[in-house]
Amino acid sequence: MPNERLRTAMLERGITPAALAEAIKVDAKSVERWISGRTPYRRHRYAVAAQLQVDEVYLWPDALGADQVASASESEIINIYPHRWAVPSELWRNFFDNAEHEIGILVYSGLFLSEDAGVHRIFREKADAGARVRILLGDPTADVVEQRNADEGIESLASKIKNALVMYRPLFGLDGIEFRLHRTVLYNSIYRADDQLLVNTHIYGTPASQAPVFHLRRVAGGGMVSTYVDSFERVWDEARPLE
Secondary structure, eight states, X not given: OOOHHHHHHHHHTTOOHHHHHHHHTSOHHHHHHHHHTOOOOHHHHHHHHHHHTSOHHHHOTTSSOHHHHHHHHHHTEEEEESSXXXXXXXXXXXXXXXXXXEEEEEOSOOHHHHTOHHHHHHHHHHHHTTOEEEEEEEOTTXXXXXXXXHHHTOSOHHHHHHXXXXXXXXXXXXXXXXXXXXXXXXXXXXXXXXXXXXXXXXXXXXXXXXXXXXEXXXXXXXXXXXXXXXXXXXXXXXXXXXX
């Protein structure tokens, strides 16, 4: 069966089989066989994934055994904080400041970030340097927002979202910075800086600030970061651009 993921990743980056073969020092016919469905050796899988900037498991999901995936995924965990408020304030800024290509935020309000002028400055600087900054906030009119009010005992989450929008207003319309509103049930808030994530779990009856946060970094062969990134992308695709 043809490897459509590999084919698509190459097409999206404008890389031909010959160019990929030259980059990783193999014969072009080998690349063509991989596209046709043959699984390459581990060293070649890793080289292709690095060249295409995608996860090895995404391109060849059946290539690694369950034990290998579990071990690599465990290695993706950098730290676990018992509460969001326990994450050091300087970590948030350093986290986004280390991004070079991609910054993503998926929250309902994330008011604590929208109020941080230092984070705003980082977003502007990263966008000016060519990074893509995407911010997903909850639609204040959505039923899921009202339900989260009830579930977490929050007073007027919709108002917090509107406040966040007001705080972010100086960033509206800037090249490289995009805002969308989503109507998704959030099981986690996701903060992305390239291959690193801060994942704030959502717990029934508990405000997000009191819930744990996982600090993750992508490791070749791991699956945790890819799972959260894929979830972010699905929400982004279904959300509506902020006008």
